[in-house]
Amino acid sequence: MFRKSHKRKHFSISSEEELCQLRSLPKEAFFYTQRRQYGLGKHVSQGIFSDYLAEQIPCLLQEREYKLGSINKIFAAKWLSDKQVVFGTKCNQLIVLDTASGRMTHIPKLKSSEESIPAKCPCGIHSIAINPSSTLLATGANHTNDIAVYKLPTFDPVCVGELGHKDWVFDLVWIDDEFVLSGSRDNNLALWKIDNCDDDRSSHVNNLFIPEYTVKHPVTVQYCQKAEKVRALAFHKERKELAALSLNGYFHLWDIGSFTQMPSKNLPDITESVCMCVNQKKALYAVGCHSSVLLVDPRSDCSITPISKHPGRGIRSVSFNEDILTIGTGYGMVLFYDLRACKYIQHNCGHACYLSVGSGWLKPEEDDRFFLSNPGFPNAVYTHAYDSSGTRLFAAGGPLSSVSWGNYAGLWY
Template sequence: MAPQQTGSRKRKAPAIQAGAATSSSQISAAADAEGPLLPKKQKRPATRRSLVHYLKGREVGAWGGAGLSGSEGELRGCAVQKLPELLRERELTLGTLNKVFASQWLNARQVVCGTKCNTLFVVDVHSGQITRIPLMRDRGPWLARAQPTCGIHAIELNPSKTLLATGGENPNSLAIYQLPTLDPVCLGDRHGHKDWIFTIAWMSDTVAVSGSRDGTVALWRMDPDMFNGSIAWHNDAGLPVYAHIRPRDMETIPRSSTSPSNRKVRALAFSGKNQELGAVSLDGYFHLWKARSTLSRLLSIRLPYCRENVCLTYCDELSLYAVGSQSHVSFLDPRQRQQNIRPLCSREGGTGVRSLSFYQHIITVGTGHGSLLFYDIRAQKFLEERASTSPDASPGPSGRKLKLTCGRGWLNHDDLWVNYFGGIGEFPNALYTHCYNWPEMKLFVAGGPLPSGLHGNYAGLWS
């Protein structure tokens, strides 16, 4: 993979023009009230794929996965439930990199990661080799309005795994790379966010949405000519260059009355089936947008647990969003007035839920205390450890919650560690990111120490 170079090129890049943005002033007044905030004359369509119908189907024996034959669905469901207790950890060495915030599998042996120290790299989970990816630079100066130490908080692959979206050298900018080469394609910089990008979601192969701590969500459309070979993307020296794009639409989330200055967009999740975008803001609200060529807000809901809502995931099969907060995971089905799934408590010392993922009926929870928990949404309980009462008996539930505890990782024993933390020997690592490679039954987990001032990292392959 070649290093990137910014600057002019002989052929002008086709800049994407801004679309007509919907005004946010119409929704700001309605957002001052508690509870659901529904725009007038907006009706939610009924659906038969809600969690209520799923649970009723389960009661009469519909246990298979969606779109699978009965036996195949049962086998896959059994594998998903059995895998966590079979996983064993192998720690990966990341040197002195600081806190891995985001990760995605590129293929069977490579994972791309982003860190707090603003490093984008690929790690080979077999050999442990690390390859750094050059970051894209804005056209204009940005150091006066952004802190370079905030890091890369989001990495997402488009559905066909041909493009990768992440942050640029300026953490306010959206960077798009081509896969598998990781050549730079385009950068959304000056006309985009005014603060750090915390989260990204793909709506299709060429449309992505980013959420920022400036309280906005931006919709970006990539011109297919940028990555189908019809434009010369190299300069005279043969080094790759990239286009600079602007968002098609940009929306500001409603300002709440409880915390009007803290409407930072922390997490996004897209429903392809419903063409809707869920967003979580740090003021304790869940927002739902209709996502087409522009964004149209449908509702805002006050979350039951409002502290440190930092992660969000969505399950298409159940039409269910899951939100991770300081000590709970809350479940939301926007099509049901009354939520039928009670929140689960992580009980990990109040260190928070830091990463979430759905696969079929199992939700994986990465905590701020260095542990992985597994929750069965069908049974509405955590997976339990297995124990044998005798050598001849088959293992049965032990009554103890299954918990995988991650290794020590690396911690920088600097002056801050000595002066402010008393030289404490170990800190559990917050698991800021995890991602599954289901075909090979592998799980990549990464993070670092939870206190913001501490410098360290953790990465592990569970298989």
């Protein structure tokens, strides 16, 4: 179900350059990389996953690309365990992938009630969020302006949340184990209360097991002032602070205790502000735009620091791994920025360390037209996620063009 990519052989641990890098690692990191080759990485002590190791790992990664069939573009992904990843697609499918075997399990979509009016032009699943105790998963429902909640690890349906939004749900974030927030293209933020009760809502008809689920309405809905399409959300736990990013280039802060909006900040790059993440330790937000990556510090009047320029195809996903900011681009590359050194991670030779993603899959009838208009840049990295150890990276996406149908998914380990 999967194939190895040989596009970038210099990422192989057996190359001379990588061996030189291994010799420069701490003893624990050296033993980790040796044991990983034999599938023993899970037995390594968590103590070796330090800030220094997080900096060194990107230069050692190699790709395993998966064949996913004819699904269209992966927009969101989360790790469920050390072997499973769940992801959502533009064609509105929720799928669990076994990273060892490549086997896929399709999760049934939850349907809304007749009271819910579906949004026009469904866009698929843009977000997946797991609560702090890893007992509930929230994502998009069959109507892309509603949310669906499942119980983990079984994926039993819990509820559908409806009447919170009139347009696509772009992002979801859990405030705690019971409350989840959604942000939508209709400029609204909706707060939902999810009861994780253990009662059996299933029924048996003619010896068939039929899972049942409830319909939820939001606790409250708030309009995000100055926003034009809420695109991304991030929650800082200690500060009890919600950040919302809108497509018109505004950064919005909300006090979660009172659910009130604070003054919004206009970003210097106002085009295609589509992704955001937060560093919990530093209380620092990273924003990905069309041509730049911005760092926003809410502690100093939301001061903004541009860290790089990426003209043309933009930034599509961002995440923090300790002090390393991982950046998924629209031109098929994953980059790594070190907040402490204030520069991109480099090999010992001085060249930038980056991952060049595989070719993925594209509808045969679109192949010639797509590559003629997008030479050399087959896939955008719409989502990426580290596993709990911080040493394996799942990256996924598909063609950047909105009219092209295709997908890419790879495990970098």
